[in-house]
Amino acid sequence: MDKKVSVVMPLYNEEKHIEECILSLLQQDYPQDQMEWFFIDGCSQDGTAAIIEKYRRQYPDLIRLLSNPHKTVPYAMNIGIKAAQGEYIIRLDAHSEYARDYISCCVRYLEKTGADNVGGPMIAAGRNLIGQAFAHIHMCPFGLGGGKFHNPNYEGAADTVYLGAFKKATLIKVGLYDERLTRNQDIELNSRILKSGGKVYLTPQIKSTYYCRDSIRGLVKQNFNNGKWNIYTKLISQKAMSLRHFIPLIFLLSIVVLYCLSFAHAAFLYLLMIDIILYLVSNLFFSIKLALREKSWLLHLYLIIFPILHLSYGFGSLIGMGTLAEKKKLWRMG
Numbered sequence: 484m485d486k487k488v489s490v491v492m493p494l495y496n497e498e499k500h501i502e503e504c505i506l507s508l509l510q511q512d513y514p515q516d517q518m519e520w521f522f523i524d525g526c527s528q529d530g531t532a533a534i535i536e537k538y539r540r541q542y543p544d545l546i547r548l549l550s551n552p553h554k555t556v557p558y559a560m561n562i563g564i565k566a567a568q569g570e571y572i573i574r575l576d577a578h579s580e581y582a583r584d585y586i587s588c589c590v591r592y593l594e595k596t597g598a599d600n601v602g603g604p605m606i607a608a609g610r611n612l613i614g615q616a617f618a619h620i621h622m623c624p625f626g627l628g629g630g631k632f633h634n635p636n637y638e639g640a641a642d643t644v645y646l647g648a649f650k651k652a653t654l655i656k657v658g659l660y661d662e663r664l665t666r667n668q669d670i671e672l673n674s675r676i677l678k679s680g681g682k683v684y685l686t687p688q689i690k691s692t693y694y695c696r697d698s699i700r701g702l703v704k705q706n707f708n709n710g711k712w713n714i715y716t717k718l719i720s721q722k723a724m725s726l727r728h729f730i731p732l733i734f735l736l737s738i739v740v741l742y743c744l745s746f747a748h749a750a751f752l753y754l755l756m757i758d759i760i761l762y763l764v765s766n767l768f769f770s771i772k773l774a775l776r777e778k779s780w781l782l783h784l785y786l787i788i789f790p791i792l793h794l795s796y797g798f799g800s801l802i803g804m805g806t807l808a809e810k811k812k813l814w815r816m817g
Contacts, residue, residue, distance in 0.1 A: 486590055488518050489651070490573045491563030493556045494535075495525035497577035500694065501534050504577050513586040520546050521563040525554035557660035557668040564654055573648040574669075582690035589648035592686055599653040599681035600673060602644025603689030604635050614697035616784035617792075619777050621695065625769035626792060630727065631685055641685035642725075643673045645693065653681055661719060663814055666712030674723040702788065703795045710799025715810055732804075734762065735797030766790060 490508070494501065508520065522535045532548065539546040549566065551559040564572055573589055575581070582588070592601040607622065609615035620626035622633055631641045647669060657675045660668045673683050696702045713728045737758055744751035770785035803810075 485517065486571060486594075487569040488513065488571050488573060488586060488590060489563070489567030489569030490518060490520045490575055490586070491523065491560055491567065492521065492575040492577060493523050493525065493551070493559030493563075494527060494531055494577055495554060496527045496529045497531045498527075498529040498534065500577045501531055503580060504575075505535070505538050507580040508575075510583050511581070511586050512584050513590070515542075515545055518545060518586070519568060521566060522546065522548050523551045523559035523563050524548060525551040525559060553662070555662070555665050557662045557664055560660045560668070561662065564651065564659055567651065570651055571648060572651050572654060574646045576646060576693070579646075579691045579693045581692075585689060585691060588689045592684060592689065593648055593650065596684045597682065598684035599676050600644065600647045600649045601684045601686065601689065602632070602647045603691060604632050604637065604685065604687055605645040605693050606635055606691065607695050608692050609695050609697060611697045612781065612784060613699060613702070613788075614695045615779075616781045616788050617695040617702060619773055619779065619781070620785065620788055620792065623769060623773050625765065626789065635687055638686045638688075639684070641683050642677065643670050644683060644685045645691070647673075648689075653679075657681070663719065664712065664716060666709055667716040667723065671716055671720045671723045674720050678722070699788075699791065703791060706792055706796040707799035707802075710796040710801075711803035711806075712799075714800050714803030714807060718807065718811065729800060731793045731797035732800035733797075734793060735801060762790075 492504075497504075511518075524532050524535070535546070535548050539548055547566070549562055551562055553559075560574060571590060571593060573586060589601060592598070605621065607618035609618040622635065627633060630643070631637050632643055632645050653676060657672070657679050659672075661671055664671055676683060696705050710731060713724055713732075717724045738755065741751050741755035741758060745755055766786060766789050770782055770789065773785055774780070774782040
């Protein structure tokens with residue numbers, strides 16, 4: 484393998500994860516003299532930069548630490564892409580650990596398939612009980628909608644992948660990451676690749692482990708923001724977001740609308756009760772099914788986390804709808 488590879492990793496306050504991540508990268512079987520690693524730090528307030536600097540001094544020809552004053556991921560990715568010398572750009576995340584052949588497998592599948600972006604599924608894991616329960620829910624269609632990149636066995640064409648390995652020429656052609664998008668920038672970028680006639684390929688042979696949020700507060704914050712940014716992303720790209728991204732919003736709106744209508748007629752109160760009962764039965768069914776599949780005793784956590792996930796996600800989308808005009812105005816001013 485003689486293709487130069489540029490690894491780009493956005494960072495912000497990753498002190499807890501970054502050292503394990505770097506150690507997994509140092510085990511890669513791809514030749515180090517054919518790689519460059521860009522760690523793009525969004526002005527972290529913890530020890531992230533110091534940890535990276537320690538390794539940069541050990542590997543000065545491999546590691547570069549760059550600053551991202553805008554802090555968000557698309558700015559970080561674009562900083563790294565513009566600085567990169569590699570033919571291929573591999574996006575990585577500090578919340579993940581990578582198989583020893585991760586980078587070589589990315590290069591092999593880019594060349595084997597001719598795709599513009601290749602990647603693996605999001606295989607989730609947790610560091611505590613909350614994280615483990617959320618990781619199991621990641622792989623359940625009732626949890627996050629059943630996208631192909633949540634299927635650990637799917638291989639073939641896809642609309643998006645976890646992280647991604649790109650031809651740099653493709654990124655230059657389609658216009659890099661959209662810096663307006665704090666979330667969903669990968670989905671939106673992949674939609675532009677597909678629209679331009681490019682190909683996105685998903686394979687379970689590209690292996691990594693993503694570590695989920697390990698607290699209820701972190702889970703709520705993450706999914707509230709995901710829901711909100713789904714609305715903003717839909718404004719920018721109609722085709723980037725599919726119906727499954729808005730199911731939690733539809734469910735939440737059904738509750739709100741039926742509750743309000745129940746004051747006008749009692750029939751709507753019965754419909755509201757049916758709506759809620761159907762959800763609770765579905766929650767129980769999928770929680771039991773998940774517990775049996777995973778041979779897990781975390782049933783009580785599944786029963787709690789599913790509704791927290793759906794309601795926080797749906798409420799985020801609702802707030803996104805309410806602030807859409809303000810966001811459009813800010814983007815026009817920018």
